[in-house]
């Protein structure tokens with residue numbers, strides 16, 4: 001079964017546009033679960049432009065499904081994750097000023113750093129995932145550094161899908177085979193949508209999890225949150 005983790009960053013973006021608590025980030029997360037989400041993903045960025053540290057603490061005791069926290073492992077992030085103890089932490093190589101994630105880790109150059117950080121989370125019993133491109137060497141070094149899973153950065157797939165979906169998915173299928181041969185779990189995310197998700201899944205049915213936010217929350221404006229989550233789940237079988 002491939003699990004759908006709903007990324008609720010964009011709900012926090014909307015809330016932060018005004019000073020109050022509308023929409024209620026925790027309430028929306030609980031509704032995502034009620035409507036069939038298998039997990040909730042957040043990516044607290046250092047400037048708290050969407051998810052705030054407080055949201056992460058508020059969410060933890062109330063969620064019934066898997067909680068995945070993504071981010072760059074700066075000391076404050078490591079401290080937050082170790083205190084909150086989510087089911088999974090996903091390490092992303094973003095610098096603070098980035099608009100959004102735009103690349104996987106160079107796991108070879110950052111091997112010692114990743115190894116040290118992964119050790120901390122592994123010792124705390126938190127499942128670890130490392131955001132990577134489809135390059136086999138990057139996946140191999142993520143495994144050597146101690147990751148339980150990798151998350152394939154799917155923006156290149158999403159961008160190339162309209163032109164030639166078979167060519168778009170091929171490097172991801174090859175990478176997914178490498179991941180499987182190394183005994184790692186497999187996640188994927190970034191710009192997955194109702195347009196491109198089912199084809200990705202059909203080609204890589206051993207995917208453990210997809211995390212989806214931007215397109216899913218945008219679709220919910222038209223379809224409503226409950227129907228949207230059901231439609232994304234329908235893409236995963």
Ligand SMILES: CC(=O)[C@@H](O)[C@H](O)COP(=O)(O)O
Nearest residue numbers: 009043070092100101189190
């Ligand atoms: C790690 C990743 O792929 C991102 O998609 C990210 O979690 C989204 O972050 P923003 O919502 O800040 O663009």
Ligand SMILES: NCC(=O)COP(=O)(O)O
Nearest residue numbers: 007189190191211213214
């Ligand atoms: N890890 C990817 C994620 O959480 C959501 O990415 P996107 O769907 O907002 O592009």
